[in-house]
Amino acid sequence: MKGKKFLLLGFLLIISAGLLVASCEKAPPELTGEPYVIGGIFSVTGRASFLGEPEKKSMELYAEIINSEGGINGHPVEVVIYDDEGDATNSVTLVKKLIEKDNVLAIIGPSLSGNTLSIIPVIEEKEVPLVSCAASVKITQPIKKWVFKTPQTDVMAVEKIYEYLIANNIKKIAIITVANGFGNSGKEQLQLLAPGMDIVIVAEESFGPEDTDMTSQLTVIKGTDAEAIICWGTNPGPAIVAKNIVQLDIKIPLFQSHGVASPKFIDIAGDAANGIILPSGKILVAKELSKSDPQRKVLLNYKKLYEDAFEGSNVSSFGGHAWDAMAMVTEALKVSGTDRALLRDEIEKTTDYIGIHGIFNMSPEDHNGLNKETAFVLLKIEDGKWVIIE
């Protein structure tokens, strides 16, 4: 009997502690409805933290703003965010946790292409809408009923670079890609789109995500008759490639992917960054955009909100992926309520949403909803500054 008493006492203690915590929290006014729970999986720590951290912050910020403005039809938005540390195995475990334990209506993320691809089977089995923040075109092609994504695909980035090459009469290129999901997907698109645009890839090299020296690969490229080098990767590899190219005195132009479109790249590559051309979302050059660009206002607003909320951190292009995803999911929630199937249908109906990374028009045939005209601008780094070209 004694044991039972203790159990009861412990139980009461836990309850009173819980009440104490609950009463300390400030209840948001007027938001009486059942909260709408949206899950997030981002690589907040680990080597892809430069993606996951701004994504997590942007998602939380968006929820905060929407709740302060009265929530969705009186329902507060609650976000549950887990960190997959850049590991695909973790993503699979966490997505199951979000669906089964947290009972989320939709999931935003993961940050990485490989991780997104590995959770798709779970998403399709459990029928939960997913809006990925990863770049690979394979996420939405072929179309998967429950899977959407907000970042520009690598196809658009490759097309943007190739168009520039054609315009400047460059026909022979060498590519150097990082050996991970982002790099492999970029490499595939570079290979796939080259023949159609009369471009010949004369050398293909790769490097590990943690490698610290690429001079061997670049020496091989130097020995070919390539007229330009395209590097596809995420920091720090591409910055090392840029430095090694200076070291080896390679004179042909270097192109980088949107994977390094952040001020951090210029920070670490230093002088070696000058002259590099890369496709990027418009957020980096929001102020320099022409006043007639409909995205300009949206971008400047997001930049201000983000930099006010997180003092000392500069807005990067990556947080915008989660921001756009949140915007579309919450917009869809206004109509669908807690019905996941209806929510999916509503996300698919998104039209003319002016987002951070372009103007989105989802359809049953297109679960990304972007086109290369609004999604990318081509930038050149001059004296450590971004300059819009074309």
Add this chain to the structure above:
Amino acid sequence: MTFVDQLLQFILSGITQGSIYAIVALGFTIIYNSTEIINFAQGEFVMLGAMFMLTLNITLGLPLPVAFILSVIAVMIIGVLIDIIVISPIKKPTQLSLIIITIGASIFVKGVAMFVWKKDYHAATPFSGEVPISIGPAAITPQALWVIGITGTVLIFLHIFFEYTNTGKGMRACAINPRAASLLGIKVKRMVLISFGLAGALGAIAGIIIAPITFANYNMGLMLGLKGFCGAVIGGLGSVPGAIVGGFALGILESLGAGLISSAYKDAIAFVVLLLVLFMKPTGILGKSESKRV
């Protein structure tokens, strides 16, 4: 670029990479030499060195030599603290438990570093500019010469220390047989303490000199630690010249593999070599074959 020109560049690149692996491998050697344990926190010492240097040199604006020395001292203290706090209080130390403790220490240090320095990559200032030095048709960065030079100097000092000083000999005796060593009046605990301090200092030097080449972030220690460990094993664990030979061998093989065979199999080539060495000569290239009396 002719084939010979390319080959020269591959070898130069390999030497640059190899000198980085070699100096990390030396850190493993010191602790192995006095305790026969493998210190998996060695990579974190490297990271800490680079991070302290960045903070002192770039954020606080101290002159390079001052920042260099202060960083080395700081990491040395951390090395000593790790020994005092987690290694030496163990009641019945076995090799395995101590190795696992070093893994724990490394995770802890990495976590703290993540909070202190955040997750971004940082570029350190090269010691003497960034204008590449041409060697015939190939090129090398001035910083790589610093790495090679400092690694060489450290090698000479360590060799003298372990072979000719009483403390160095005492440390080696502790590894071979701690009980016998203590019977001869060698203070085993003190030797272990010194070796952790020394390994910390050495790791810090490695981190400081390579940060301008590799960039620094809280996570850099893991890969460098693994590659350095590989180098130490290839050369023969416990041998100071072996660590150098192993580190350089690994770097040059990686570079030649990437250049001549395929960059996609670069790491695979390094690991195949590691396996081959372990199959044919388990004690490493310069390791002394082990014979224990029963």
